[in-house]
Amino acid sequence: MGTWFVAQDAWVVMAVGVAWFSLLYLGTGALSILLAAVMQRFGYGRRLDPRPVTGAQLRRELGASGSSILVFGLGLVVPWGMLRLGWAGLAVAPSGWQVALEIVLLFFWNELHFYACHRLLHTRALRRFHVMHHRSHVATPWSTYAFHPVEAAMLGSVPLLPMLVHDFSFAALMTLPVLSIVLNNLGHANYEASARAPARGWRAASRRHHLHHACYHGNYGFLLEVFDRMFGSVLPLDAADAVIARQRASDTGARRP
Template identity: 55%
Template sequence: MGRVFESLSAWEVMLWGLVFFGGIYLVFGAATWLLTHRLLPALGIGRVLDPRPLQPGQLRQELLQSGVSVLIFGLGMIFPWGLIQLGWAQLHHDASALRICLEILALVIWNDVHFWINHRLLHTRWLRRYHLPHHRSVVTTPFSTYSFHPIEALMLGNVILLPMVVHDFSFWSLLSVPLFSLFFNCIGHANYDFVSSVGYSHWFAASRRHHLHHACYNGNYGFQFTFMDRLFRTRLAADAAQRHFVMHERKRGRQEGQGAG
């Protein structure tokens, strides 16, 4: 498959990139939505994290912004392809299963480091205006995953370029990056606690941590794991958003009281 990728023309690379990123966004997003809005609640598994309603027109806005991100990610496939064409990177065509597994593990760790660095930069006063469109989704949905400003999409979408110039990866290892990244992103933005029995620091509690990031805006800049937030002391407390939920309940109580009167 790697040799096929190398032999494609620039236009073919960009076309297949658009189909790939658009397809996985819609499939993963729709599957996570159905899972958290239909199947798991019906089975009594897990719970909703943020009880507040979505903003008017939120889903439409997320889909529109995500469409731009899909365009950037898809057309952006020209860059890893270009590195190979220029001889600045190479694919390993005969990698063993063990090598591929180790490469994916390294890329999973690098993805978390890369995400934390760029995410933290996007919360600085110089770049935060490019991150605010993503934070319009205070209560997140699986379709929030690609809902970025174009600058943010460019920053987060270059994750495989540096690894490619320092190591000859298998095509399958590189292909895994957008797949596990989007999968974990959909989980993180699902506004659903899938495994309520585990602790706040557990890998399976990533949705709890990222929902707090959207509810509180600052803190919990990591992706799936906690090691970067622990290292730089940016991890939020498990109850960091509680006051927001209390205020919401009080406001709803007043509105219901006024309606009854």
Template identity: 40%
Template sequence: MEIVQFIFSTWWITFLGGFLFFTFLYFGGAFLGLLLKKKFKLAAISPYRNYSQQVKKEIKISLLSVTVFALEGIPVQWAYTQGYIHISEQASIWALCLQVSILFLWNELHFYLSHYLLHHRWFFKKVHYLHHQSTTPTEFSTYSFHWFEAVLLGSVIYLPMLLYPFHYLALLLLPVMSILLNVLGHWNHDLAAGKSSQHWLGFCHRHSLHHQKVRGNYGFFLQIFDKLFNTNLKNERA
């Protein structure tokens, strides 16, 4: 718990720690994706239609998103020092697994609702269009979005922390899970090649299809919300 207290001791330590953490996640996730593609020689989902200097621009925009994520840690630091939120340091393995599962499900719902909002005509034109410039996404597309979108997606942690004292490992695992799924959803390679897009690993194809078709498939790993609100794309393969 001394580490938690140190990270939240001052706003600038919280900001610096967040910036380094998310920078590591971003580049670590991207390079891990590149290594996996090279090692397993996975099939591409669609032909590459990258625009000029796409990866360079994605990295530049993503570093701005990383900065926004780090800034969003400052309100958490303030709430922690004022006693409005609490972070647990003790939990059984089962309690930790339950907390991670709850945060994962909340992240899926939060992403779906945020993503659906971002596809409203005004938000898409002013904000979300930037992410969709990557018609064929890459491993470096994961954080490549408008600063407002970064604020919206980064706010996922606020409500859970206000409602319950989650263990610090569960809180750390949330962005780790998120970046891994985002890399796999944007790397344009299929983990379920030859299988239906409804396969549990079909999220890679479903999100790539979303980048091509723009409308529909607003969820990420889970299909439940797209099915519930009838926003899933029916196409099996692009």
């Protein structure tokens, strides 16, 4: 498969990339909504932010996600070009253990890369590019790719540096965007898939990112909390309570005759 990828023309690579990221976005978004509905039906887990999501928000998220899909898909020409120019290479006949280890390494690199990019996007210089994503005060699976093109380009650059220092297997590189959007959907699901509240470990990612969307600052990590703990950006579990209560009171007052 890797040989096929490198041998293609640039337009084929970009077309396949757009189709691939469209499939990832639509498939994981639909699956996330379905799983949350099933769990809610059986009384397992809970919705985190009770505020309603408007049709305008969903349309905005879908539109922004479409532009991000174009950035990600067309951007595949960059790693393709690195391979064609000999700046990077692919592992030849990698073992199963090598592929598994590479996936683990890329997972941890993705966590660090996301945290660093996310902190930069909250700085004065770059926050104007991140405000589009934060217009979704209530996270949804469709807000997963709802980025400004600059933010999409930053986040989509995750495999480039590792490819310059190691010849990864094509399977590991292809697994990276799948892992990324599955974990991103977990963070944006607005649903805590746990019998225990608050959840612990990886299942707490939804609550942590829900707090980030509700409060804007803090909880900049992806799946893991390790970098937020290291750099003092962890939000308390009740950080969004006052924000949600204030908006619900405002909405109730606006509906009174």
